[in-house]
Amino acid sequence: MLINNLNEHYEIIKRDKIGIPSGVTTLGITFPEKVEAYYSGRSLALAEAALKAAEGLYLGRNSQSGADGPGLDDYLQEVNATKEGQNLSSLIKTQFQKALDALSLVQAPLSGAIEGNNERVVNAYNEITRQLVNIKTDMPSVLCVSITYVDNASDSD
């Protein structure tokens, strides 16, 4: 459940908060007016907060003290999952940091950045996207969790 909702949340950051406005789905045609909370100019802060929330959940971060607690990273550590020779737990942690770094290079407001310097937005999008395979395919696979928010119609055999 937790992993399913984490992924659903993460895909919303990727697609709705960054992807669609920056035009990655529309052959480079950008839609700066499609950012979240366009008129308030807070879209970038909201995207960053959402990404931090995903990271916090993964690390089991205490929202008051900011210290890392037991989280999904510890589960991955426990089963000692590796991906292409690297430790999956720290791979995901590093990727969260890379995504946040890339996002911090974008200048607020997001709509302005898309019109002015979209390259940085697209770069942030790519870093965010790179994480998806780790948390949506690898993590569930090694933790034996099935992704169910893509619902399962019909039977299997």
Added chain:
Amino acid sequence: MQQSNHTTYRTIITAPRPIAPLITFRILFGGLMMVGAARFMLSGWVERLYVEPRFFFKFYGFEWVEPLGHTGMYALYSLIAISAAMVMLGLFYRMAAVIFFLSFAYSELIDLTNYLNHYYLVCLLAFLMIFLPAHRRFSLDAWRRPGLSATHVPAWVIHLLMFQIGLVYCFAGFAKLNPDWLFRAMPLAVWLPAKADWPLLGPLFEQPWVAFAFSWAGAVYDLTIPFWLLWRPSRPFAYLAVVVFHLLTKLLFNIGLFPFIMIFNTLIFFPATFHERLLGRIGYRAGSEPVLYTFPAAGRRLLRPALILYFGFQLLFPLRYLFYPGDVLWAEQGYRFSWRVMLVEKTGQATFFVHDPTTGHSAEVENRSYLTAYQEKQMAIQPDMILQYAHFLEREYRREYGLDSVEITVDCFVALNGRTSRRFIDPGADLTKLKDGFHHKPWILPHFEEGAALSTGLTPKNDAQ
């Protein structure tokens, strides 16, 4: 020697056998299929699988099969249910059997996404039923026209069904003899712990040895059950095993009517006296004057080549995977129509990129705009569906953006049986230039590097520390 060969041939093919096993088969098969079609309509799957999708994945060679729309699909499913009921009752049997086969096969050919081995089995059995004289006793046809009634049929009629069912078990068992199934208890080690909340048995499902026990027992069961069913002394125990095995799979997994198909069908291995007693409870009479059903002369001449052709295909087609390099569970070249059941826990994600070479612009595709969740999930792990979808995207983008030429690539990662993911498709391959077919597809990347065939992605804890 000549004499004994002749006797064997006679026992298997031409000797008269009481018709009762065939009657049980007809009633249970027709009844179950009627229930199955009704269940499909009542659960809303007709809408979800045949009305909601915008795009349908075609079967190779059956690209002309189209969905029939909302009303049309319900009409088709009603036709399946009605013809199945007519098969059960033996009413206008031949026509009903033909209609059932055609309508069922058509509905299954609409979308590759929904392919299941047991639907394929139903298609094959339905096809065989067309040619069998299953309405010649205890049927509305025989009641309407008593002249049709027969008490005996040539032995091959019964053996044909036994052979088909035995073949499915043997191939399914043979497919289980792979390293993941035998030595990692995969995918059962993923699926069983999910049922740890069961009363009594629950805690057992979390034990690794239980997954291994289930895996090995399942492989032995599939490989040998037809023989235990054939041998008279072991038959009652074997049938008990059939019932327990399939009911357990019914409770553990979401496999629909398949367990009942097998529990009912394997009754064909029982002798006629058993069936006569069973059917006797609902008014069946074996008949005092033996009347042997004989096939028309033309049918008798065609019988031998037809049987050789049919079972030659059944024996060889599932083996086609041997002609492809790599792991059939990973690349799925030669995977379907081969009785590979419950063998993989496979998840993946596929992100498609459309590139316009004239302007240099690129776009990432939002799969959900074109596919249902279930279609997307199935597509991401099956190469031929990835290719078909890319070709569809090519048409869509040409139309939507008025592009002259389009290149499409995919970032696709797949995780198999509890491992971490690996890249599945060559990210440099322009999918619009590739064609589907029976040839080897070099753009499917191998599962393992050379020489690392048993790597699991999970290293034992001690080694790492």
